[in-house]
Amino acid sequence: MGKAGEKPVLIREDGRRHDGRLPNELRPIRMEVGVLNNANGSALVEFGKTRVIAAVYGPREPQPKWIAMPYRAVLRVRYHMAPFSTSTRKSPAPSRREIELSKVIREALEPVVMTEMFPRTSIDVFVEVLNAHGGTRTTSLTAAALALADAGIPMRDLVAGVAVGKVDGVLVLDIDEVEDMYGEADMPVAAAPSLGQITLLQLNGVLTKEEFEEGLKMALDGIRKIYEMQKRVLREKYMKIKPEV
Numbered sequence: 001m002g003k004a005g006e007k008p009v010l011i012r013e014d015g016r017r018h019d020g021r022l023p024n025e026l027r028p029i030r031m032e033v034g035v036l037n038n039a040n041g042s043a044l045v046e047f048g049k050t051r052v053i054a055a056v057y058g059p060r061e062p063q064p065k066w067i068a069m070p071y072r073a074v075l076r077v078r079y080h081m082a083p084f085s086t087s088t089r090k091s092p093a094p095s096r097r098e099i100e101l102s103k104v105i106r107e108a109l110e111p112v113v114m115t116e117m118f119p120r121t122s123i124d125v126f127v128e129v130l131n132a133h134g135g136t137r138t139t140s141l142t143a144a145a146l147a148l149a150d151a152g153i154p155m156r157d158l159v160a161g162v163a164v165g166k167v168d169g170v171l172v173l174d175i176d177e178v179e180d181m182y183g184e185a186d187m188p189v190a191a192a193p194s195l196g197q198i199t200l201l202q203l204n205g206v207l208t209k210e211e212f213e214e215g216l217k218m219a220l221d222g223i224r225k226i227y228e229m230q231k232r233v234l235r236e237k238y239m240k241i242k243p244e245v
């Protein structure tokens with residue numbers, strides 16, 4: 001996204017960020033599963049003002065049929081920004097960015113989905129960004145992992161993500177749109193913590209080797225917290241055993 005206006009103060013004199021957060025503080029996070037009636041699995045995830053909904057269908061007969069693979073399911077992801085999700089007008093046609101993010105999110109999820117259990121089927125993930133305020137790709141894959149679990153799809157682990165940035169020379173966790181726009185670097189990371197696998201790592205901007213290592217550690221610590229929240233919401237939904245009457 002292009003820069004607009006004068007650069008705001010990103011790190012205040014008291015060391016806090018423009019929205020009052022400490023450098024290693026996540027935005028307030030909200031997660032809910034099973035939010036849609038007409039999908040096999042769904043989740044709503046909010047990181048501050050960024051709000052994303054993910055819906056999962058499948059395993060089901062693939063459409064078109066020729067995309068079927070003999071030894072595994074095909075995982076398809078569509079990332080889409082609602083026309084009302086951004087401050088500037090967004091064309092309803094799929095943009096290059098949406099096509100790229102669909103691929104990036106699919107690749108971040110693929111290592112954990114046990115596609116080998118469902119040959120000749122497709123598992124379809126639809127991500128709709130309802131409100132964009134930075135970190136939509138990491139919020140989307142966090143929601144998509146929850147929606148896949150909610151659909152009962154066997155998974156090796158969950159995947160969670162967050163972006164680290166460098167703003168006014170300081171490394172900060174979970175950058176928002178302002179920090180993304182005016183900061184020096186943006187590094188989205190996703191991981192499957194129990195598998196010990198990083199499934200997404202991108203870097204926009206420049207970091208020194210030391211900053212990269214510190215930033216990655218900061219992201220993985222944040223991911224661990226997000227992962228614990230994911231497990232909690234799934235447990236809360238599925239551990240509610242109704243007493244027999």
Ligand code: ADP
Pocket residue numbers: 001086087088089090097132133134135136137138163177180186188
């Ligand atoms: P991410 O959303 O994963 O951080 P980007 O770095 O591409 O991905 O985008 C940063 C933020 O810029 C988005 O979260 C959103 O708030 C804003 N943004 C992205 N694309 C657009 C767009 N087409 N119009 C307006 N804002 C956008």
